[in-house]
Each structure stands twice: as structure tokens, then as C-alpha cells.
Amino acid sequence: MLAALLMAYLLGGGGVSAGILTPDAVKQIDKRVEASVSDGPRAEAAGAALVELKAEVKAFDKQFARSGKHLTNLYKDHGSDSAQMLGVLDELDAGWEASQRRALDLRFDLREAMTEDEWAAVFGDG
């Protein structure tokens, strides 16, 4: 049950077409972008967006780990209640939503650095 509460944040899988980003997914995107974008300035811009994306995803991962520990302790504690759990989840949700907004910004930064064909090569058949 606790895992179900948390799983929504960890669904990236490794595929580059994954709907939700994880550090592993970003690494794979990075490799594919490197292989697909050869033009110097655009490759540099794409790389810069991905560096930021990696940092964003890692930061959320840390917050997720902290929240997971906190929720596990609350789950085990017979004296704790749903309000306490929801407090932790609300905080995690706020972090998630901020992280998603930033990831969207960076998704569009990355798109600006790529052609449609390059984009299809990276994300089309993930």
C-alpha cells in the first residue's frame, strides 16, 4: 500500500519515451541526443538543457527518498494518522509539481535545440 502511494513518482523506467523522468531515463536521452545531434552549437544547447534536467531529476529523487523514509515510519507507527501522512505527501506533491514544471521548461529548451527529425530519432521509438 505504501509502495502504491509512492509509485506514481517513480515510473520513468529506462526508456527514452517514458512518460515520467528518472535519472536513468535522462541518461539514456542524453546518449541518444549525443548520437543524433551533430551540429556544434545545437548539440551544446541540447547538452546544457540535459545537464539541468539531470540535476532537477536528481534533486527530486532526494526529496522522494526523504519522504519515503518519513512515510514508512508513519506507516509503522500505530499512533500516527492520515493527516500526518497527507502532510508528507502534500509536501512531496509540491516538490513533484515544481519539478515537473521545470522539466517541461527544459523539454522545450531541448526541442529548440533539435530538428524534427532528430527529435523523432531520439523519442520516436523509445
Added chain:
Amino acid sequence: MTSRTGTTVALTLAALAPLILGCALRKGPPDPAKVQQKMTATLNGEKALIRSTVAEPERAERLVELLGERDRLVAEHSEMVRSYRERMRTLNADFGAERESFEAVVADYNEQRSASQRQFAQLIDSMKKQTTAEEWKAVAKYQLKKLNPRDMAYDSTGGGS
């Protein structure tokens, strides 16, 4: 919990496990039959533990009933996540997709997730109310150890996509 429900939960967890992991635990093709067998045994073990741990049969049976509710929520949650992932995958592949389209999907998902979280949290309250502190300690220990999809995963070599 009926055996059918147990199977549903087992399959749900089997489906979720590779999504959660993100990286391979081990190589090679999964054996769904073995995974399902293990999960069914784990869920049956959970019920057996409750019946042997919770002192009063009425409370024990009420708690077992709540497991059924949990399993229904897990299945719903699984579908919600799968749908979100698919919608985001489709949008992301579209070079011309507008930001507003992403934001609409994210907002919809956030709303669904929030409602799901509240249902889960209230259910946890209900489960705790059927137990003493000592009983809950044993039940929660089993759940956290055995019902974690990470431990029930069989393969994620493809990244779960």
C-alpha cells in the same frame, strides 16, 4: 480476499514492478507464472498472518476485508499511472505538441493522484483501527517487507516502456 482478487493484485504488482525499478535487476526473460505464484503466496501469507496475529476474529476478518479495498485501490492506481505515462509518452513524441497540452495532462494526473492518496491514507487509518499497536507492528512489518513491488520484481530490462 478471494483468489481472484489475489490474482488481480499479483498481476498488478507484476505489472508495476518493472515500472518502478527503472533499471534491470537481472537479465533474462521473466517467468510470469513463478512471479504470480510468489505474489499469490505472499498475499495469502498476509491474510494468514492477520488471522493468527489479531486476537479477535471479528477484527481480523474486518482487516482482511479492508485488504480487499486496498487491492481495489491499488488496481485503480495502477491504471491511473499507466494512463498518465502513456499520455505523456505520446505527447512527448510529438515535436509540435504545445506546452498547454502537457500542462493539462499533468494537472489531470495531479488531481487524480491527490484523490488516490487521500483514499489510501484513510484506508490505512481504518486498518490501524482494527488492530492494537502490537498487532499492527507485526502486520505492517510483513506488508512493508513482502508487499513492496521492488522485492516482487522479475525484470525491467526494457525500462518498462
